[in-house]
Amino acid sequence: MAIEVRLLREKDNRSSFQSGDDQLDLFFHRYAGQNQFRHHIGTTYIAVEREIILGFATVTVGHVEIENISRGLRKKLPxxxxxxxxxxxxxxxRNAQGKGVGEHLTRTVFSVAIELRDKVGCVGVVVDAKPAAENYYSRYGFVELEVIEGALEERPAPKPMFLPLSAVIQALRTAGRRTPSS
Structure with missing residues (x-):
């Protein structure tokens, strides 16, 4: 499978994409383009093979409060x-699951984090992992963020997870030495 990961284009046909998660599919079909091209609040990368969209990852910049990071990392940060x-x-x-597409997209996200670090600053990657995805992110080294008491009462799941930039760099090095498996 010759997978190319690139930025979403306005002309890309997103209508046939079906991941099996209705919320993710709705976001991709209806909002990914708006957020990228009209509102400029997020950027979506797509994995394609012969112009067929196999997967997507949407990223945006943000910040994390120092109190939410584990005590071990806190000592090293302002x-x-x-x-x-x-x-x-x-x-x-659905048709591309289990063929390494997720890993291609995750590596792209990690590369964007490195670029962001070099251009404007970035200490790591944060994801709000749904319960079914926690193991996927954990295998890259993501750890649960400490949440200030009461901060997630309205929304008990997903779980906020953090991967420091040092682990991002290590994950990219490791990924370069093995064949994608997810």
Missing amino acids: DYPLPILRLARLAVD
């Missing part, structure tokens, strides 16, 4: 909100 890259959405089409 005591104010820290810039991060937020992985807002990640999905793979």
Whole structure:
């Protein structure tokens, strides 16, 4: 499978994409383009093979409060909100699941985090992982963010997870030495 990961284009046909998660599919069909081309609040990368969209990852910039980061990492960082890259959405089409598409997209997100670090600052990647995806992110080294008491009462799931930039770099090095498996 020759997978290319690139930015979403306005002319890309998103209508046939089906991940099996109705919320992710609705976002991709209806809002990914608006958010990227009209509102400029997120950027979507797509994995394609012969112009067929196999998966997508939407990213945006954000920040994380220092109090939410584990105590071990806190010692090394300044005591104010820290810039991060937020992985807002990640999905793979049903027909492409299990073929390495998710890993291609995740590596792209990690590369964007490195670029962001070099251009404007970034200490890591944050994702709000749905329960079914927690293991996927954990295998890259994402750890649960400490949440200030009461901060997620209205929304008990998904779980906010953080991957520091040092682990992003390590994940990219490791990915370069193995064959994609997810």
